[in-house]
Amino acid sequence: MDIIKNPHDSLFKRTLGDKEVAVDFLENYLPNSILKEIDLTDIKVAKDSFIDKELEESFSDILYNVSIDGKEGFVYLLFEHKSYFDKMTPVQMLGYILDIWKLYNKQNKNEKLPPIIPILIYHGDRKWKYGSSLSELIEATSEAISDYIPGYNYLLYDFSNYSDAEIKGQIKLRLFLKLISHIFDDDFDKGLREVLPLLIELREKTTGLEYIETVVKYILNIGEEISLNELDQKAKTISAEGSAVIMTIAEKIYHDGKEEGKVENMHEMIEFAMELKFGLSSKKIVQEINKIDDYERLKNIKDAIKSYDSLEELVKNIDI
Incomplete structure (x- = not known):
C-alpha cells in the first residue's frame, strides 16, 4: 500500500473540492440566517491554498467564491486534522483571512474588500474547547482597551462530537463526515459499520x-x-x-x-x-x-x- 503523504488533505480536497458536495455541506450546516444571504448557484472553488508549508500536515483549506447579499464574497473552509488541541488555530485562521484579502486586493481594483465567512472543521480525538471567537483566547480587559484588539467569530464544526444521527447530507458528504468522526476511535469497528x-x-x-x-x-x-x-x-x-x-x-x-x-x-x-x-x-x-x-x-x-x-x-x- 502506498503511503499517502497527507491522507487527511487528500480526502478533504477530493470531497469538499467537489462543487456538488460543497453546496451539500453548506446547505446542511450553515445557519439559516447566513444561508439566506448566500447564493450558491454559481459557487466556484478557488485553486489557491493559504496554508503555510510547515503546517500542511496539520491543516487543509478550501476557498469558495460565492455571492453574498448580491455581491462578491468568499467562504473559507479550514480543516484542522491534528490529533491534539492547538489554541493558536483561530490566530492562524485570521492570518489566512488576511492573506485572502491581500491576494484579492492585488488581483482586483475594488475599493472595498469582500466579506469572508470563516469555517473551522475540527478533526481531533477530543472535543474542541476554545470556543468560536478569537476574543475567547485573549485576556479580558476594559472596554476602552478591547475596542482596539482584533477579533472575529468563526463557524465551528467539531465532528468528533457529532452523533451518527446528526450527520446529514448526500452520500459522499456523509461518508466523509462519518470517517472523520470515527477514524480516531480506539476501536474502528463502529466506524466501519457506519461507512x-x-x-x-x-x-x-x-x-x-x-x-x-x-x-x-x-x-x-x-x-x-x-x-x-x-x-x-x-x-x-x-x-x-x-x-x-x-x-x-x-x-x-x-x-x-x-x-x-x-x-x-x-x-x-x-x-x-x-x-x-x-x-x-x-x-x-x-x-x-x-x-x-x-x-x-x-x-x-x-x-x-x-x-x-x-x-x-x-x-x-x-x-x-
Whole structure:
C-alpha cells in the first residue's frame, strides 16, 4: 500500500473540492440566517491554498467564491486534522483571512474588500474547547482597551462530537463526515459499520469508484495501524458485500493498468491478494509465485485466489 503523504488533505480536497458536495455541506450546516444571504448557484472553488508549508500536515483549506447579499464574497473552509488541541488555530485562521484579502486586493481594483465567512472543521480525538471567537483566547480587559484588539467569530464544526444521527447530507458528504468522526476511535469497528453501507451504495454509482479508492487508502493510512488483511476481516464480520467492495478497490489500487511491467504488477497484485485473504502464512507460497514470469500463468493464479477459502485448497489447485 502506498503511503499517502497527507491522507487527511487528500480526502478533504477530493470531497469538499467537489462543487456538488460543497453546496451539500453548506446547505446542511450553515445557519439559516447566513444561508439566506448566500447564493450558491454559481459557487466556484478557488485553486489557491493559504496554508503555510510547515503546517500542511496539520491543516487543509478550501476557498469558495460565492455571492453574498448580491455581491462578491468568499467562504473559507479550514480543516484542522491534528490529533491534539492547538489554541493558536483561530490566530492562524485570521492570518489566512488576511492573506485572502491581500491576494484579492492585488488581483482586483475594488475599493472595498469582500466579506469572508470563516469555517473551522475540527478533526481531533477530543472535543474542541476554545470556543468560536478569537476574543475567547485573549485576556479580558476594559472596554476602552478591547475596542482596539482584533477579533472575529468563526463557524465551528467539531465532528468528533457529532452523533451518527446528526450527520446529514448526500452520500459522499456523509461518508466523509462519518470517517472523520470515527477514524480516531480506539476501536474502528463502529466506524466501519457506519461507512461500509455507504461504500456499497456508492459503488453502484458510475462516478463512485475513484472516491471509494480514496476512502480505502485513507482508512489504511490513518486508521489504528490497520493492515489490509485486518481491514478485510473486519469488513467480512459486518458485511460480505462490504468486504467485496474492499477487495475490488484493493485490486484497483495495486494495478495501474499499464502494459509496462505487467509481470511485476501481477506479482504485486497476487502478493497483496494472498496477504489480504490468507494472512502472513501465505508468504512462502508468494516467494515461489514471484519466480514465475509467465503473465498468463500468473493471471490464472490471481483469478484462482478468489475461488478458494483456504491456502491449502489453493495450493492444491494451482500450478506453481
